[in-house]
Amino acid sequence: MSPRSRLWKGLAVVLVLGVLAGCGGGGSDESPAAGAVDDSAVLRAGWTVGPTSLDPHMATAEVVWFRFGMTSIYDRLFTVNAAGEVEGMLVDSWEYTEDGLQLTMTLREDVTFRDGTPLDASAVKLSLDRARTQQSPVVKARMAAVTAVEVPAPYEVRLTLDGPTPAVPYILAENSGFILHPDLVTSGDPATETNGSGAYSVESFTPGESLVLVRDRTDYWDPEAAKIARIEHRAVPDFQAFSNALAAGQIDIGQFQPNNVASIEGRRGLQAVPVPQGISSDLLFNRAVAPMDDLRVRQAINLAIDREAITQALYPGSEPKYQYYREGLQGHDPSLGPIGRDVERAKALLAEAGHPNGVDLGEMLVSTATTAGLLDVVLEQLAEVGIRADAVTVDALQIFPRWAEGRSAALLQFSSTGLEPGAGASTSWGPQLNPAGTTPEFDRILAAAADNRLSQEERNAGYQELNRFLREQAWSSPITWINYPWVMTERLQGFSAEMDYATTLGPYDFRYLSMQADS
Known part of the structure; x- marks a missing residue:
């Protein structure tokens, strides 16, 4: 059974159970027909757990850190599509040597940090060397296959590997592959401050509780991304409180446990997407x-x-x-x-x-x-x-x-x-x-x-x-x-089970979501 077949199987069960009955047509694996985008919109995302640090390399659980807004702050070298296949993000092309012991990555040349500093090979080397050498709960071990990082050209990075592993691009699609501004690496505190090439910066952060992001640049390299002006991430550990917050319109999107999604049954203005x-x-x-x-x-x-x-x-x-x-x-x-x-x-x-x-x-x-x-x-x-x-x-x-x-x-x-x-x-x-x-x-x-x-x-x-x-x-x-039911406001556009990471880590990268303008 393919991922798409499994999606429809899960959807059928949800509909049979009557979950979200009366919610403007019930659940669907596709977003509603696209309408006019509200470029001043606020998106409020609810999660059951929030990270205690802003440092991508010091994550204690990659999924928790990855989903709590950090994909909006930092760009990463690779991404993984819904079929589980790796694709370049900051990397334009990549190639292994015949013996499999070196990986050469050619970078995009149109990416900058918000102060205009180019995101070039030297910036990538600085972040990758930090990720593979700094003592950390998860990331250092994940980077163990990389024994050296070199810069053969301004936008070319060469990794030397301890063996012919295919995993490195996938590892660099997670926390290890987020690229920090060189100033943050050399003289900042990534645990409490951020500086990336993403379209958003941090307005406020309360460890373990909340993270508020604002879109603060118009020169972002990916014109299809960052259609939402403000994203508010909030941890709501109690499942009942989580359900109540979404039902009451206090949050706009959340991943539910299958056995508690029925708590928002009958709420209009919501849609469900099983993933x-x-x-x-x-x-x-x-x-x-x-x-x-x-x-x-x-x-x-x-x-x-x-x-x-x-x-x-x-x-x-x-x-x-x-x-x-x-x-x-x-x-x-x-x-x-x-x-x-x-x-x-x-x-x-x-x-x-x-x-x-x-x-x-x-x-x-x-x-x-x-x-x-x-x-x-x-x-x-x-x-x-x-x-x-x-x-x-x-x-x-x-x-x-x-x-x-x-x-x-x-x-x-x-x-x-x-x-x-x-x-x-x-x-x-x-x-x-x-x-x-x-x-x-x-x-x-x-x-x-x-x-x-x-x-x-x-x-x-x-x-x-x-x-x-x-x-x-x-x-x-x-x-x-x-099969997680995601419940969200019907105004949200672009969410589906075909998003990057959907069938692996989960569809946690909100870069291509948008909010429909009120009619």
């Missing part, structure tokens, strides 16, 4: 601690989880997750069938592992952003096969360093496969996010697949092998692929 993303709910395992170091225990947990029941009850319109890459994206293996719930087999596996009377997992971390009700259902289903855990709820941003400490047995959290399968696997299963680290077999499979000298078909076959390995070794218990 199938590479985001899921998962129970992650720390294989470095007992009893999670026993494959049979991990398999028993997988057999205890009823994915169909959870998806139907808590994620209406979404899809149960049985493997590590979503259908329609690289790495998906159609030969991998469902993981059915089997209570008796789960109990037998626990007995084989030396736990005939059940087992205590120990501490299970739970993100505050986790879908309401998921923890209770998971604990109940585990208990039915004799598996117990001590759930500890942790802030959605602080949970990542807490998990990396390696003291907890499991983590109930949202997961992302990333923009590119190899890069996503390195991040998800590497030591930064996975306390147990990788294994020689994992490393071998990943290295063989993530090679820029291979064809896309050959790389896909390698990622499918990695997918099968992760499932056979039960490195986690996948639960649900989420």
Whole structure:
């Protein structure tokens, strides 16, 4: 099933449920017919989590930082379309050497920072060297493949790589690829101030709470972008308050959880767009601690989880997750069938592992952003096969360093496969996010697949092998692929499930949105 087919599947479920009944025609995967653009419009975006720093290289969670307005402040070297394919943004063209160990990027020559300073190769080198050398929660590790940055010509950047990986352009489509003004890098404080080549600057920022952006230049290089005069991003952690704010017209757009979108049913002037993303709910395992170091225990947990029941009850319109890459994206293996719930087999596996009377997992971390009700259902289903855990709820941003400490047995959290399968696997299963680290077999499979000298078909076959390995070794218990309903004012134009990043990270770049003028 293609991303478009999945979109219509999710939409059909939403309509059957009557979500947004009476909202001017209900949900659609296309924006309304374009009308006159209000170039003085204000767009108010609501999110459940807000970043605590403005520094793109110090993000603790790339998705959180990426979506909270930063794509309006900084331009990036690459972008990724809805099909998961990388495209140039600041980069006009790029080429690998025959041995795959160097990547040469030719930049656009019409981009400037707002003070007129050219965004040239020297500015790019300064930002990339900062990203790959500064100690940071995520970005430095993501840039580990880059061992040197050179400037052969004023608008040409050459990267030397530690191996022939295809992931670098995808990595540079995320936080690593945002280019900061040289003055900000050398003498500023990127955590509290911004200076980029984007069309917007920061009017105000309250860490973890709000970010207000204003369009303050008329010479922006992309004439199709930046049609909104002011963008106000606001964190609303409570789902009910989030729903109330959108229903009351206090925010104009928000990504809903599938099970709470019905709270704005019947509200006129709103539209809904379901977006199938590479985001899921998962129970992650720390294989470095007992009893999670026993494959049979991990398999028993997988057999205890009823994915169909959870998806139907808590994620209406979404899809149960049985493997590590979503259908329609690289790495998906159609030969991998469902993981059915089997209570008796789960109990037998626990007995084989030396736990005939059940087992205590120990501490299970739970993100505050986790879908309401998921923890209770998971604990109940585990208990039915004799598996117990001590759930500890942790802030959605602080949970990542807490998990990396390696003291907890499991983590109930949202997961992302990333923009590119190899890069996503390195991040998800590497030591930064996975306390147990990788294994020689994992490393071998990943290295063989993530090679820029291979064809896309050959790389896909390698990622499918990695997918099968992760499932056979039960490195986690996948639960649900989420089809997120986005709800927004009918005045908003340009939003669809075909936007950049839509089926991977999510359609978080608002650069081509606009607001329709009042008639």
